[in-house]
Amino acid sequence: MHPGIALMNFMPTLSAAWRDRNSLLCVGLDPDPTRFPAHLKGRPDAIFEFCSVIVDATADLVCCFKPQIAYFAARRAEDQLEALIAHIHEKHPGTPVILDAKRGDIGSTAEQYAIEAFERFKADAITVNPYLGRDSIEPYLAYRDKGVILLCRTSNPGGSDLQFLDVGGEKLYERVARLVDTLWNQSGQCALVVGATFPAEIAQVRALTGNMPLLVPGIGAQGGDIESTVRAGCTPSGDGLMINSSRAILYAQDGEDYAAAARRVAQATRDAINRYRRQPA
């Protein structure tokens, strides 16, 4: 539908990355200049430099990367986000990039957000908010090669305020999971966000959605448990999860060799995840 902009097809590329890298780890790119090592402070390209060094140090350990757009926009660094995603595509082909933007608006505005994510930034997938309903998601689904990852059960404590409301005998997050699975995912492009801080809900979403990929943030800095996350969310083929960690990897150490420290934590996290994965039948 949008010829010429698809660099890769998100879902098959993600499946290949799970298999070929033997990894369910997603490294989140949330660059906070106040936490950068001293040698980068004050450099105009510090955000790109910090993130691209992390990417190069960890790419063989991950199934995807997830830059969070607010960390770039807040510092007027959208050009560095563009450069970073281009860098990932060029240097680490086969590594999907999820733009974490959590967009949600009426269709005409969503069209602009979709252009921003897929044509400007050339992301392979985007996180979106399902609150405005099916027509607000369609502009993203129109990009047939792209992934559309909908918030379902978020990792933060306040997520329960709305997501746990009873809506006719089920909780709102369960309705979202069922709606996406049965009605919105006809083209097979959808995935769901479920926080690692809520393993019982990961299991419930897995039960409701078959093998749908789940983006699971909340291990590391937010304290989610790796074993219960993996046991609750792994599919019978031993994958189905993009388990995100951002701060625990990015800021493993604040000296000049921060990338080596990030790699060590990323490797330990990937290995901890793999310890609890089901072996493919």
Ligand SMILES: O=C(O)c1cc(=O)[nH]c(=O)n1[C@@H]1O[C@H](COP(=O)(O)O)[C@@H](O)[C@H]1O
């Ligand atoms: O969509 C997300 O990525 C997301 C959803 C959610 O429920 N919770 C959540 O923490 N996130 C994002 O995942 C990342 C978590 O970062 P760390 O807590 O540092 O690992 C941040 O970029 C959050 O914006």
